């Protein structure tokens with residue numbers, strides 16, 4: 001791994017050479033097949049990253065997101081306008097104080113009032129005028145406080161709801177993406193997209209709509225007042241503003257790609273963390289804690305450097321401001337002071353002008369800040385849209401048939417199928433197989449031969465690239481996927497238990513199962529006893545990934561899950577591989593009962609599971625080398641025979657591994 005400093009230098013070189021230029025926006029290039037490329041990087045690589053979507057497209061996305069929230073946005077803008085107006089009152093009151101009250105003149109507002117009480121009261125004494133203005137100021141402040149409070153609440157309410165909706169959409173969409181694609185995002189990438197990117201995205205509503213509207217409104221009001229007070233003085237003050245904006249634009253045009261780059265780093269880091277803790281026992285077992293920690297630290301350091309670099313770049317702009325702001329004030333005092341001396345401007349006007357001119361900087365910086373922040377928001381939205389734009393896995397063909405489970409017989413046929421996870425690597429080649437309804441197919445073969453792949457295809461986790469799989473004579477691609485999958489229950493090679501109770505995990509395939517049903521299934525899977533031995537029985541929480549259970553216990557829970565699901569088609573991929581011979585023999589009876597009259601595809605290394613199958617195939621390197629019943633295969637004296645005699649000699653029915661197979665095959 002490169003040291004952090006070097007990686008940071010690379011980053012700066014790219015920034016300087018414009019290699020990170022994400023600002024030349026473009027539509028996605030259809031040829032660059034996003035998902036096909038590099039299987040290695042977990043998170044989309046940031047090198048030379050280009051925004052996938054145009055800015056306009058992303059802003060349009062915001063509009064779509066806000067559909068249904070127009071009322072909230074309108075309220076928000078109204079509140080913002082009111083609070084802006086309230087904030088503008090005080091300099092004007094100051095002017096009235098200086099030019100009227102202190103000079104003993106009646107306030108100009110007097111002429112707006114009807115004759116009588118208040119009007120009379122105001123003109124009697126200057127102190128009354130002062131009191132009136134103080135009250136007006138207090139009212140303005142009260143409105144301002146109330147409005148900014150309402151603004152905060154309204155924004156948060158909107159943001160939380162938008163974020164939740166967006167998260168839901170992402171969650172739902174990610175669940176439909178092809179497995180290959182998901183493997184490329186990896187867990188960390190997915191988590192950061194669902195959790196932090198969505199928060200970033202909704203922040204954009206404020207930065208794209210609310211803040212600019214508020215700022216623009218305030219700027220407009222102030223400009224009107226300034227020009228009305230003295231347009232000459234205004235021209236002098238205004239001359240100093242353009243240079244600041246120019247400096248700013250130059251700097252921050254380069255910031256967006258940098259922020260995106262940092263975002264990528266962040267998700268890469270969180271992917272690493274989740275990876276490390278998922279495999280913490282391997283890490284400890286190989287004493288890699290320290291080196292993992294060092295690497296984490298180094299990558300973090302690179303990120304910190306980048307973050308710092310980027311904020312320095314951003315802050316340069318602010319420095320520009322801090323130089324120009326006093327200059328504006330000084331210019332106003334100098335030129336405006338001369339005008340006051342020449343009696344062309346009142347003292348109150350000068351004071352008011354100076355205050356408003358400086359108040360102008362607030363909304364201008366706010367506008368620039370929101371634009372700058374919006375770049376980050378757009379970066380996050382770009383990533384989110386990238387995910388949402390990925391086509392879902394195997395959308396149903398038009399005219400895909402619905403499948404009532406009652407009508408299914410469960411006859412599976414593989415007709416000349418070919419498949420590879422990647423086009424250039426064929427895993428299964430021209431496979432023909434038929435599993436008549438209610439019968440059991442056993443698949444055996446050396447590791448890597450394609451057994452799990454076969455199961456993946458039959459369960460339609462992937463689609464075949466040639467040939468077809470038929471259920472009761474219908475191409476499974478012509479059946480609605482949801483209906484098709486409903487027919488299955490599987491005990492997969494890598495058992496996965498969710499972070500919930502034992503009960504939840506058994507009932508995963510049948511959500512409305514009764515407590516008795518769950519117990520019944522667990523008993524058949526010989527899981528009841530060890531479950532009852534746990535402190536809370538069926539309500540014992542399983543740690544993440546079932547870390548608190550042994551391999552065999554996990555497998556028995558998975559088997560109970562399948563038994564409870566009572567499926568049309570049963571898939572067992574090494575379902576009993578982690579069990580000792582004794583428990584296996586016990587479960588075998590339940591499994592046989594389960595398999596009875598049910599289409600079953602069982603992958604097994606152990607003979608006991610295989611012997612009674614109606615058909616056994618030996619799958620080697622994606623091809624069927626032998627097929628037949630146990631007796632037929634034995635009498636053929638081929639590979640199956642070799643495997644059988646080896647296992648029979650051992651009398652322990654051990655799991656065969658690749659080495660043993662190769663020995664057996666030769």
Ligand SMILES: Nc1ncnc2c1ncn2[C@@H]1O[C@H](COP(=O)(O)OP(=O)(O)OP(=O)(O)O)[C@@H](O)[C@H]1O
Nearest residue numbers: 421422427445446447448449450451452453454493
């Ligand atoms: N998700 C995947 N992406 C790419 N290649 C894969 C994927 N899963 C499996 N393969 C490859 O496909 C081939 C067949 O793998 P498969 O898992 O089907 O073997 P298997 O017969 O189930 O082996 P085992 O007995 O060890 O479980 C292997 O060469 C493997 O590397």
Ligand SMILES: [Mg+2]
Nearest residue numbers: 451452453493
């Ligand atoms: Mg396998």
